[in-house]
Amino acid sequence: MDMNKLMKQAQKVQREMAQKQEELAKRSFEVAAVNEAHRRAAEDMQKEMSSLMGGMGMPGMF
Secondary structure, eight states, X not given: OOHHHHHHHHHHHHHXXXXXXXXXXXXXXXXXXXXXXXXXXXXHHHHHHHHHHTTTOOTTOO
């Protein structure tokens, strides 16, 4: 195999790898954002349920 062809293949692989890394980073940010939204929603629900159940004194309930 000639060196020129080998270099072109290496460059192509590098471009593809960089693209895949960017996609992975984007997905990681998306997952982190969804997890944070879920955490906040659960926290808000906990606060709301605590205020609703406030004076009932039911053990094990919020």
